[in-house]
Amino acid sequence: MAKLTIDGKEIEVPDGTSLFDACRDARGEALPHFCYHPDLSIAGVCRLCQVEVEGMPKLTIACNTGVRDGMVVHTRNERVTRASTQILEMHLINHPVDCPICDQAGECGLQDQYMKYGLYDAEVEMDDKVNKAKAQVIGPHVILDKERCVLCTRCVRFCDEVTGTGELGIFNRGNRAEIGTAPGVELDNNYSMNTVDICPVGALTGRDFRFQKRVWMLKAASSICPGCATGCNVRIDHEAGRIYRLKPRYNPEVNGRWMCDKGRLTYKAVHEDGRLGEPMVAGQPGNWAGVSGAVADLGAKEGFGLAVASPHLSLEEMYLLKKLAGEAPVHGGLTDADRGEKDKLLLDADRTPNRRGLGLLEIGQGDGSALAAVIKGVTGPILIHGGDPAADPAVTEALSGRDVVYIGTHENATSALAAVVLPGAMWAEKAGIFVNRDGRLQEFRQAVARHGNAREDWRILAELLNVGGKEDAPGSLKAVRAGLTSSIDPGTDLNQLPERGFVPGGEVR
Numbered sequence: 239m240a241k242l243t244i245d246g247k248e249i250e251v252p253d254g255t256s257l258f259d260a261c262r263d264a265r266g267e268a269l270p271h272f273c274y275h276p277d278l279s280i281a282g283v284c285r286l287c288q289v290e291v292e293g294m295p296k297l298t299i300a301c302n303t304g305v306r307d308g309m310v311v312h313t314r315n316e317r318v319t320r321a322s323t324q325i326l327e328m329h330l331i332n333h334p335v336d337c338p339i340c341d342q343a344g345e346c347g348l349q350d351q352y353m354k355y356g357l358y359d360a361e362v363e364m365d366d367k368v369n370k371a372k373a374q375v376i377g378p379h380v381i382l383d384k385e386r387c388v389l390c391t392r393c394v395r396f397c398d399e400v401t402g403t404g405e406l407g408i409f410n411r412g413n414r415a416e417i418g419t420a421p422g423v424e425l426d427n428n429y430s431m432n433t434v435d436i437c438p439v440g441a442l443t444g445r446d447f448r449f450q451k452r453v454w455m456l457k458a459a460s461s462i463c464p465g466c467a468t469g470c471n472v473r474i475d476h477e478a479g480r481i482y483r484l485k486p487r488y489n490p491e492v493n494g495r496w497m498c499d500k501g502r503l504t505y506k507a508v509h510e511d512g513r514l515g516e517p518m519v520a521g522q523p524g525n526w527a528g529v530s531g532a533v534a535d536l537g538a539k540e541g542f543g544l545a546v547a548s549p550h551l552s553l554e555e556m557y558l559l560k561k562l563a564g565e566a567p568v569h570g571g572l573t574d575a576d577r578g579e580k581d582k583l584l585l586d587a588d589r590t591p592n593r594r595g596l597g598l599l600e601i602g603q604g605d606g607s608a609l610a611a612v613i614k615g616v617t618g619p620i621l622i623h624g625g626d627p628a629a630d631p632a633v634t635e636a637l638s639g640r641d642v643v644y645i646g647t648h649e650n651a652t653s654a655l656a657a658v659v660l661p662g663a664m665w666a667e668k669a670g671i672f673v674n675r676d677g678r679l680q681e682f683r684q685a686v687a688r689h690g691n692a693r694e695d696w697r698i699l700a701e702l703l704n705v706g707g708k709e710d711a712p713g714s715l716k717a718v719r720a721g722l723t724s725s726i727d728p729g730t731d732l733n734q735l736p737e738r739g740f741v742p743g744g745e746v747r
């Protein structure tokens with residue numbers, strides 16, 4: 239351990255700690271910085287994190303200095319403050335200061351640090367600035383504004399060290415130096431939008447979010463990406479019922495500070511055309527008041543002959559569906575649906591968020607012919623919850639002439655053949671638990687209002703339980719979780735699921 243004094247405060251940190259991290263601990267906030275990032279190598283190029291170490295003739299950058307026992311460090315004295323101001327001024331010499339039309343405004347490292355450490359009067363006239371390319375499309379998801387770049391190299395190091403794809407580099411020298419891709423190269427790796435997150439200024443912006451919303455208008459909800467079995471922890475940024483973007487939420491045990499581009503765009507399905515918004519009976523719009531009667535008319539009072547679940551459901555929904563089925567078989571849907579290519583970082587081949595949940599509740603899956611055989615072996619109405627099993631021709635054929643009740647979110651082959659269609663909520667419109675590929679139970683929370691007259695799925699299942707009159711239908715999600723807790727693990731209170739690994743304010747800009 240090393241004992242040191244920072245701004246008069248004594249602290250003890252493990253040997254090998256960087257002075258940058260020790261200063262963060264002692265001050266309760268990070269030193270000014272652009273190039274430092276906890277998950278990337280040290281570049282030491284922005285020179286913003288300078289501190290004074292007693293005994294050293296010059297100021298030193300803290301990110302590239304290790305702690306030493308007995309060090310006495312000053313981070314806020316006049317000499318350091320003057321240096322920070324001068325370095326910031328240097329970074330702003332050619333910066334266009336076009337904050338009013340910049341998407342980064344409101345979450346920009348340059349704006350924040352200017353307000354904290356800058357506040358000088360600019361001595362460079364706008365007309366004297368070096369102009370560079372603006373709004374250059376460098377990949378399917380990212381736009382580069384070279385004038386705003388402070389050459390911190392975070393994006394370059396991300397592509398070299400995290401994805402290993404190396405698309406970005408610094409070209410030219412002096413005040414003509416600029417970030418870019420080599421001719422014919424695109425920034426199109428699976429994680430390209432993370433460069434937008436780590437760019438401390440508005441030089442890299444996301445094509446999807448660009449000019450959609452000022453960031454200070456957004457509200458945030460904690461969630462889990464539904465795009466694959468990894469279960470990256472995410473933040474849903476939304477406003478007035480509309481989702482504008484997903485951002486990774488720090489969880490060192492799942493996704494660290496990253497998420498993939500496919501996952502980032504999963505929110506689009508919440509607002510796309512084809513959402514189911516009203517109950518439908520025999521192909522005609524109905525209403526919730528008539529649902530119980532319509533389902534009872536199919537013979538569901540005596541129970542369903544089969545319940546088909548999906549790995550897109552929450553754990554609570556799977557549990558209730560099983561309860562609703564009673565003695566009837568419960569099938570987990572198609573094992574070969576929603577598969578894709580796995581990559582080396584986060585993206586899993588299983589593109590569903592809760593296949594492990596089916597396993598936890600002992601609900602087996604099968605391919606189309608296996609499910610078709612199960613359907614043919616039962617009598618009575620069939621309840622299908624989520625997914626689109628009728629996309630498989632063998633299942634469509636087996637369902638022909640059968641009474642199907644479908645709970646889903648989008649129009650698809652299964653909704654087209656169902657006698658009763660009940661609109662359920664998408665993951666961002668409800669709360670629940672997904673079990674990721676490592677068996678980690680992770681809670682997601684509601685961010686936006688449900689589409690049309692869609693309902694939370696647990697409420698729909700509770701109503702169907704009432705039709706059968708077999709069980710006391712639960713009156714709240716809390717009650718559903720209480721039942722689920724005792725059925726899977728009496729030692730875990732699912733109403734107290736900790737957001738393990740979530741560090742409030744742990745995002746690094």
Ligand code: SF4
Pocket residue numbers: 386387388389390391392393394417436437438439441442
């Ligand atoms: S584009 Fe952004 S992340 Fe990349 S070097 Fe410039 S300022 Fe840094």
Ligand code: SF4
Pocket residue numbers: 463464465466467468469470493497498499500501502584585586
């Ligand atoms: S890796 Fe999977 S869970 Fe993570 S962001 Fe991508 S699709 Fe979502």
Ligand code: FES
Pocket residue numbers: 270271272273274281282283284285286287288299300301302
């Ligand atoms: S943060 Fe230390 S030099 Fe950039």
